Amino acid sequence: MPTDRLFKRLAAPAGSPGADTVTIEFNGAALEVPARCSVAAALLASGVTRVRNSPVSGAPRAPYCMMGACFECLMEIDGQPSRQSCLVTVRAGMRVRTQDGARTLPLPPAVQTGRAAEVEHG
Amino acid sequence: MAEIDVDIAIIGAGPAGMAAAVAATGTGARVALLDEQEACGGQIYRGIQRATPERLRILGPDYAAGRALADRFAASGAQHITGAAVWQVTREHTVHYLRNGSVASLRAHQVILCTGAMERPFPIPGWTLPGVLTAGAAQILLKSADVVPAEPVVLAGCGPLLYLLGWQYVRAGVPIRAIVDTTGGADYQRALAHLGGALAGWRYLKKGLALMRALKRGGVPFYKGASGLSIEGDDAVQALHFTSRGQAHRLATHAVLLHQGVVPNTQFSWALRAAHRWDDTQLCWQPVVDEWGTLDVPGILVAGDGRGIGGAVAAALQGELAGLAAAHNLGKLDAAQRDRRAAPLRAALRSHLGIRPFLDALYRPKAANRVPADDVVVCRCEEVTAGDIRGFVALGCSGPNQAKSFGRCGMGPCQGRQCGLTVTELIADARGVPPQEVGYYRIRPPIKPITLGELANEA
Numbered sequence: 057m058p059t060d061r062l063f064k065r066l067a068a069p070a071g072s073p074g075a076d077t078v079t080i081e082f083n084g085a086a087l088e089v090p091a092r093c094s095v096a097a098a099l100l101a102s103g104v105t106r107v108r109n110s111p112v113s114g115a116p117r118a119p120y121c122m123m124g125a126c127f128e129c130l131m132e133i134d135g136q137p138s139r140q141s142c143l144v145t146v147r148a149g150m151r152v153r154t155q156d157g158a159r160t161l162p163l164p165p166a167v168q169t170g171r172a173a174e175v176e177h178g
Numbered sequence: 179m180a181e182i183d184v185d186i187a188i189i190g191a192g193p194a195g196m197a198a199a200v201a202a203t204g205t206g207a208r209v210a211l212l213d214e215q216e217a218c219g220g221q222i223y224r225g226i227q228r229a230t231p232e233r234l235r236i237l238g239p240d241y242a243a244g245r246a247l248a249d250r251f252a253a254s255g256a257q258h259i260t261g262a263a264v265w266q267v268t269r270e271h272t273v274h275y276l277r278n279g280s281v282a283s284l285r286a287h288q289v290i291l292c293t294g295a296m297e298r299p300f301p302i303p304g305w306t307l308p309g310v311l312t313a314g315a316a317q318i319l320l321k322s323a324d325v326v327p328a329e330p331v332v333l334a335g336c337g338p339l340l341y342l343l344g345w346q347y348v349r350a351g352v353p354i355r356a357i358v359d360t361t362g363g364a365d366y367q368r369a370l371a372h373l374g375g376a377l378a379g380w381r382y383l384k385k386g387l388a389l390m391r392a393l394k395r396g397g398v399p400f401y402k403g404a405s406g407l408s409i410e411g412d413d414a415v416q417a418l419h420f421t422s423r424g425q426a427h428r429l430a431t432h433a434v435l436l437h438q439g440v441v442p443n444t445q446f447s448w449a450l451r452a453a454h455r456w457d458d459t460q461l462c463w464q465p466v467v468d469e470w471g472t473l474d475v476p477g478i479l480v481a482g483d484g485r486g487i488g489g490a491v492a493a494a495l496q497g498e499l500a501g502l503a504a505a506h507n508l509g510k511l512d513a514a515q516r517d518r519r520a521a522p523l524r525a526a527l528r529s530h531l532g533i534r535p536f537l538d539a540l541y542r543p544k545a546a547n548r549v550p551a552d553d554v555v556v557c558r559c560e561e562v563t564a565g566d567i568r569g570f571v572a573l574g575c576s577g578p579n580q581a582k583s584f585g586r587c588g589m590g591p592c593q594g595r596q597c598g599l600t601v602t603e604l605i606a607d608a609r610g611v612p613p614q615e616v617g618y619y620r621i622r623p624p625i626k627p628i629t630l631g632e633l634a635n636e637a
Contacts, residue, residue: 058309058455062309062433063319064328066350093323101325105308105414112561116413118308120558122315123221124214125296127559127591138627140593142318143214143263 061103065090078148095152096122096129096142106133107141113156130155183209183284184257187273187506189264189446190292190605191243192220192491194482196251198290199502205510209256210284212275214626216260218248220294222490223315225321227252232374236350237321237417238342240490256484266623267291267446267591269475276628280635288342291447293498295440295483298543299463299600300335302549304409305436306558313343315439320346330355332431334407335438336365337541338386346387348396355431356502357393358420360438362403369540379533391608401427405546409434418533438543441599442484444511450475456614459538460487461548462599463618470503471496479504487538489530546634549607550601557597559590564604571608576621578602591627594619 065076078091083105089098089160096119099107106116108130119129122142132153141152186202188195191213201207210213223244225233234242251258259277267289268276270527274283297312319325330353333340344357369376376383376450393400401422409435410428416430426606438447444454447465452473454463462488471479482493483502506516550556552565562585567575570584578594578601581587587601588594594601598619606613 061328063325066324068327074529090323090325091590095313095327097323097325099318100319101323115561116308117306118414119311120315121297121312122318125295125592125595130591136629138629145216174495 061064061101062105063100065101078146078150080146080148080150080152082152083154089146091146093147094122094142095133095144095146095147095150096101098146099141099152108155109157115158182287184208184286185508186187186210186288186501187271187284187286188256188290188292189213189267189273190220190287190482191215191218191258192222192292192294192482192485193247194294194484195220195290195292195499196247197494197497198292198481198501198504199256199497200247200250200254201498202505202510203254204257205502205505206216206420206425207505207508207510209254210259210261210286210296211251211256212262212264212273214261214263214418217256218251218258219244219505220236220292222493223248224318224541227607229321233321233324234550237348238349239396244490249611252554263626263628265537265626267450267478269450269476269478274623276626276632279634280633282636287508288479289495290471290500290504291480291484292482292493292500293443293446293484294493295487296443296595297437298439298441298548299596300436300438300547301409301553301554301564301600302409302436302547303554306408306416306555307411307415308413309411309415310409310435311433311435313340313435314440316435317343317346317443320350325354326350327433329353329432331433331435332356332358332429333435333437334358334360334404334418334420334545335436335547336360337437338437339440340435340437341386341393343399343437344393344426345396346399348392348525354396354398355402356401356429356487358404358407358418358422358429359402360404360407360547361541362405365542368542369536371534372539375534376536379529379536382533404455405544407547429620439541440483440487443595444484445479445593445595445621445625447473448540448618448627449623449625450478452478454618456602456612457486458613459535461543461603462528471500472503473492477507488534491531492527495523499523499527510562549604550600557587557590559592559596560586560588562587562597564600567601567604568608571605576609577605577617579617582604582619588619593621605620621636 089102120126132139133139185207188211226244262275265273281613404420406421439460453466479500606616
């Protein structure tokens with residue numbers, strides 16, 4: 057868990073509608089985050105400082121523009137990868153994962169069998 | 179062939195889009211406005227409809243002024259299609275968008291592109307580190323999520339938006355470690371030539387001066403004429419280095435907010451193969467348009483910052499002009515009615531654009547922060563450095579599209595939004611030719627990401 061919280065939510069004014077926080081699953085662990093904002097904003101305000109690693113060099117990356125123009129905030133949300141987390145509203149129970157490295161495509165079963173056979177023969 | 183669904187399709191719910199919708203619906207036209215966000219306002223008025231009195235106080239009167247326009251838009255009768263990521267606009271006026279996991283499309287007689295501006299790239303060493311965001315991003319965090327820096331933050335660069343953010347932070351009680359301003363003596367000298375226009379736009383000037391005074395009174399440390407900016411850090415920001423008034427400085431910080439102006443978001447106009455021209459005053463590409471904002475693609479207009487940077491009030495005026503023009507093209511207004519209504523709008527527009535030459539001169543982004551040294555990453559997505567691109571040019575690469583082939587520069591998810599201007603200028607500089615000759619990336623749909631599954635899942 058990162059120790060440096062870069063951002064925080066200002067105290068919500070009295071009488072704001074709705075709950076102020078929701079609990080999501082972040083990389084498999086429960087995390088309480090601010091509600092009624094984007095996933096990226098919610099994570100930044102909860103001490104998260106890295107949302108993905110660059111597929112080119114593995115360098116850590118984090119949200120940069122917060123408006124959908126930089127594509128740095130790509131995360132896997134509810135099973136779908138490469139979603140712009142600054143454009144997705146956070147909801148209770150959402151499953152959010154950091155995106156590390158390049159996308160891997162699942163191989164069709166026939167190819168998987170063939171590949172396994174290749175390795176066996178050396 | 180799909181039937182025409184609406185008279186006018188407007189892309190973008192910022193001031194230009196909202197004003198265009200209000201003007202067009204007023205003539206009886208059927209209007210649909212599509213926007214990515216759930217509420218109207220674009221970026222400049224983001225969150226305006228649910229802003230509390232405290233938020234309005236912090237963000238200031240220019241932001242609060244957007245409320246009236248948002249209310250008029252809500253009452254206009256235009257269809258507001260929210261959460262819609264437009265991924266293609268065709269020359270035949272079909273608008274393709276992704277909404278709730280499936281694609282949909284609508285056809286219009288006229289299309290008005292109001293996609294606004296985005297932050298100018300700021301390629302300095304370390305700009306890709308976690309903890310670096312744009313000033314615009316910080317404003318969006320404040321407007322849309324009530325989120326602010328937890329530790330004293332460094333603001334670096336130049337331009338009204340940077341100082342406005344500082345002012346808003348002071349009002350919100352957010353501590354600012356420093357404002358590192360790249361504006362220097364030579365900039366003031368250059369801007370003096372445009373003082374006439376600035377004085378004509380004296381209301382803007384007065385606002386700006388008041389803002390700067392408030393920052394000083396707020397005790398915000400200011401470093402002027404800053405150069406040699408670089409961000410230190412391995413996995414995250416650790417410090418900002420710069421030189422100011424002959425002295426080297428290192429500011430330890432975990433967050434740096436960068437800004438050196440905004441530039442038109444031209445993804446759709448380029449994808450339409452519309453003509454663009456390089457503007458050397460604003461150092462960006464602008465679509466070539468007539469006095470109503472019409473592209474060289476019939477029936478498609480551009481209004482607002484997407485045409486050229488002019489600010490929110492100018493954007494609304496251009497939106498209104500475009501709405502009237504589109505309504506005229508549909509036969510809802512005759513030319514005389516259109517021109518009569520346009521005349522006061524054009525006068526107001528001239529007045530609001532009067533200060534632009536002064537601002538463009540004063541806050542002209544530094545060459546070193548636009549065309550960086552070899553080791554600086556230019557294409558963030560594919561991690562292509564300035565040195566790599568100079569190497570491509572030495573091997574015969576003549577423009578941005580060849581740079582794609584040479585080294586994947588511009589082929590990442592952002593589709594050149596973060597690197598395009600830098601690459602154009604860098605190649606122009608390396609080849610010794612003007613940016614107009616070098617050109618820009620060929621932009622192809624989808625303008626926003628869609629999956630094959632979503633494409634197959636037509637609403």
